[in-house]
Amino acid sequence: MTRxxxxxxxxxxxxxxPVTGRLRGTETQLAALVKRGLAFRHPRPPHDHFLTPAGHRIREAAAQPPPEPAAGTSATGTSATAGVFAARIGGEDEPDAAPGPARVREVHSAWQGLLELRRMTNPGGATDLPCxxxxxxxxxxxxxxxxxxxxRPAGRDTDGYRVRATPQPEAVAVHEPDGGALRACALTLEKAGWQVGEHTDPRTRARYLLASPRRV
Known part of the structure; x- marks a missing residue:
């Protein structure tokens, strides 16, 4: 058993x-994490260290709520007061109010961090493909x-996008009741490097997107 x-x-x-997995620590600490397979040292300067998938799993396991979450803990497994950035996937736990300046800055910083992670981990430093x-x-x-x-994500009393997992590998569903907004979501995801198709739910006849990260 791994210690x-x-x-x-x-x-x-x-x-x-929380987005890129970039690490800060002493050389001894970082080297120990690399040895245990929890981090890797990027081959290109400045040779920063990042969490591996195993390291991400350890980090995220610590943030999981207890079996019976206390009031104020969302269904996505994050506390409203936890102070850890999490993208809003849409749902009753999301705020109905428009995002304030602090949230806008957080989202911008997270997106820029993700682009940097693409640059440092994708072949050729490509930033137009998901990592x-x-x-x-x-x-x-x-x-x-x-x-x-x-x-804008859907909230308790407002319409908007909802991103949900699907049984298909490497695919998510994006729901948005407004047809124009749904098409706008498709354009955004395509620009961000995702393959997107529009489908109709056979039961509800509602339109939705099926999106997967592009590889080439």
Missing amino acids: PPTAAQRRVIDAAD DWERTHLVRAAALALEAAGH
């Missing part, structure tokens, strides 16, 4: 950038692309 990270290593993992992090966090990645472009 769990030390307390010092956990602090480094927990302090990683491995996005392929393992499909719902969050698609929601971030939409929110960063100014689309």
Whole structure:
């Protein structure tokens, strides 16, 4: 059985950038995480360290709510007061009010961080194609692309986009009751490097998008 990270290593993992997984720590701490397969050192300057998928899983497991979440904890597994950035996927737990300046700055910073992660991890430094992090966090990645472009998520009393997982590998569904807004979401995701198709739910006849990260 793999030995769990030390307390010092956990602090480094927990302090990683929530989107890019970029790490800050001493050379000894970072080297230890690399040795355990929880981080990797980027081959290009400035040779920053990033969490591997295993490292991301450890970080996210610590943020999961208890089996019976307390009031104020959302269905997506994040607390409204946790202070950790999470893209808004749309739903009753999302705020109905328009995002304030602080949220706008957070979303912009997260999107720029994601573009930087693409640059540092994609072959050739391509920023127009989704990276491995996005392929393992499909719902969050698609929601971030939409929110960063100014689309509004659905709230308890407001319409907007809703991003949901699907049984299909590497695909998410995007629901938006307004047809024009749905098409605008499709354009945003295509611009962000996703393949998008519009479909009709056979039961409700509602239109929705099926989106997957492009590979080429």
